[in-house]
Amino acid sequence: xxxxxxxxxxxxxxxxxxxxxxxxxxxxxxxxxxxxxxxxxxxxxxxxxxxxxxxxxxxxxxxxxxxxxxxxxxxxxxxxxxxxxxxxxxxxxxxxxxxxxxxxxxxxxxxxxxxxxxxxxxxxxxxxxxxxxxxxxxxxxxxxxxxxxxxxxxxxxxxxxxxxxxxxxxxxxxxxxxxxxxxxxxxxxxxxxxxxxxxxxxxxxxxxxxxxxxxxxxxxxxxxxxxxxxxxxxxxxxxxxxxxxxxxxxxxxxxxxxxxxxxxxxxxxxxxxxxxxxxxxxxxxxxxxxxxxxxxxxxxxxxxxxxxxxxxxxxxxxxxxxxxxxxxxxxxxxxxxxxxxxxxxxxxx
Numbered sequence: 001x002x003x004x005x006x007x008x009x010x011x012x013x014x015x016x017x018x019x020x021x022x023x024x025x026x027x028x029x030x031x032x033x034x035x036x037x038x039x040x041x042x043x044x045x046x047x048x049x050x051x052x053x054x055x056x057x058x059x060x061x062x063x064x065x066x067x068x069x070x071x072x073x074x075x076x077x078x079x080x081x082x083x084x085x086x087x088x089x090x091x092x093x094x095x096x097x098x099x100x101x102x103x104x105x106x107x108x109x110x111x112x113x114x115x116x117x118x119x120x121x122x123x124x125x126x127x128x129x130x131x132x133x134x135x136x137x138x139x140x141x142x143x144x145x146x147x148x149x150x151x152x153x154x155x156x157x158x159x160x161x162x163x164x165x166x167x168x169x170x171x172x173x174x175x176x177x178x179x180x181x182x183x184x185x186x187x188x189x190x191x192x193x194x195x196x197x198x199x200x201x202x203x204x205x206x207x208x209x210x211x212x213x214x215x216x217x218x219x220x221x222x223x224x225x226x227x228x229x230x231x232x233x234x235x236x237x238x239x240x241x242x243x244x245x246x247x248x249x250x251x252x253x254x255x256x257x258x259x260x261x262x263x264x265x266x267x268x269x270x271x272x273x274x275x276x277x278x279x280x281x282x283x284x285x286x287x288x289x290x291x292x293x294x295x296x297x298x299x300x301x302x303x304x305x306x307x308x309x310x311x312x313x314x315x316x317x318x319x320x321x322x323x324x325x326x327x328x329x330x331x332x333x334x335x336x337x338x339x340x341x342x343x344x345x346x347x348x349x
Contacts, residue, residue, distance in 0.1 A: 016164060018232065018243035020049035024168060025247065028175035029258045031182055035060060035073055038179060042147070042172075043077040052151035054129050055079035057087065060176075061104060063142040066343050069097040069104075079150065080129065104144060105339075108298050109165040110134050113154040131155035135165055137172030140278050140293035140342070145176040160241070167244040170307040174249040178256050178274045191273075197255065198271035200226045213271060218252060225251040225309070226269050249307040250274060253287065276308075280341040283325055291315055292322040295331065296338035 027045035030038060039058045046056055055078035062070045071091045076084040090096050113131035131154040138144035181194035188195040191211050198213040200206050204223035212218055228246045232238055238246065250256060255271040278293040294304045301319060305312045323329065326337050
């Protein structure tokens with residue numbers, strides 16, 4: 001029993017090291033890999049740090065409409081025999097799509113200990129699985145990547161654990177969005193999604209900038225972000241929470257820092273344009289759209305600020321403006337309104 005208990009506790013996020021966090025994030029941002037290889041790399045990075053004792057799985061999905069849910073890939077590592085295929089069959093069954101759409105739209109990180117309704121998966125849950133937790137990389141575009149971590153026992157997550165996993169989910173969503181954009185265009189032209197708009201040294205000096213990165217203010221923002229990133233890489237004084245705080249989802253709600261490379265003995269960091277692109281909210285400004293959609297997908301203002309790389313006070317103002325423009329008086333009404341507008345947009349797309 002002792003060894004079983006140790007295996008169940010393996011990867012507890014409350015004891016997750018900064019090295020473990022950064023290893024997972026590094027796997028996320030290997031965005032130039034083909035999708036299947038990208039997912040396999042993520043599962044390999046997650047296994048020694050977050051996995052329990054019954055395997056891990058991942059799906060790349062697309063919410064086409066309120067009643068249509070597609071999977072682009074499904075992968076697994078260390079799962080009970082037959083579970084991956086049973087899951088794939090369930091995801092491809094139109095009868096499950098409305099519930100899948102509802103779940104993946106509304107959950108960023110969650111535990112699931114109840115028996116699943118789908119008969120194809122009940123045998124696996126009853127025989128070897130007691131629960132799971134889910135890290136859902138969704139940004140409101142409809143496309144997402146979800147990681148399922150399975151356990152032979154029921155799973156409970158403390159508040160601090162959930163905060164770590166939510167921030168990891170933010171990076172998963174950010175990385176998958178960029179991965180999709182780079183797959184669509186291997187070398188995006190300047191000013192388009194995924195384009196490299198700045199090149200910085202590992203010390204934060206801007207070597208090249210174009211587009212919005214040319215302004216002195218944005219150059220300072222990028223330089224500071226790179227220096228913060230490098231301080232985490234070169235020091236062990238941060239816990240997992242500190243490592244995540246210093247590496248936000250985006251810089252100035254626009255750039256993802258990825259693609260380190262070495263030239264003439266010096267290491268460089270690329271800042272790629274990677275703004276979220278919500279649909280169906282044309283009456284709002286771009287920033288208001290981004291904040292409103294993330295709020296509708298369950299993010300707190302604090303987490304939205306982290307995801308977009310904005311000040312918490314800025315997010316609060318943007319939420320207030322979005323409410324006023326959409327004619328709603330509360331955050332809960334904003335969520336309902338944005339969900340309705342986006343559902344109509346996706347259905348008609």
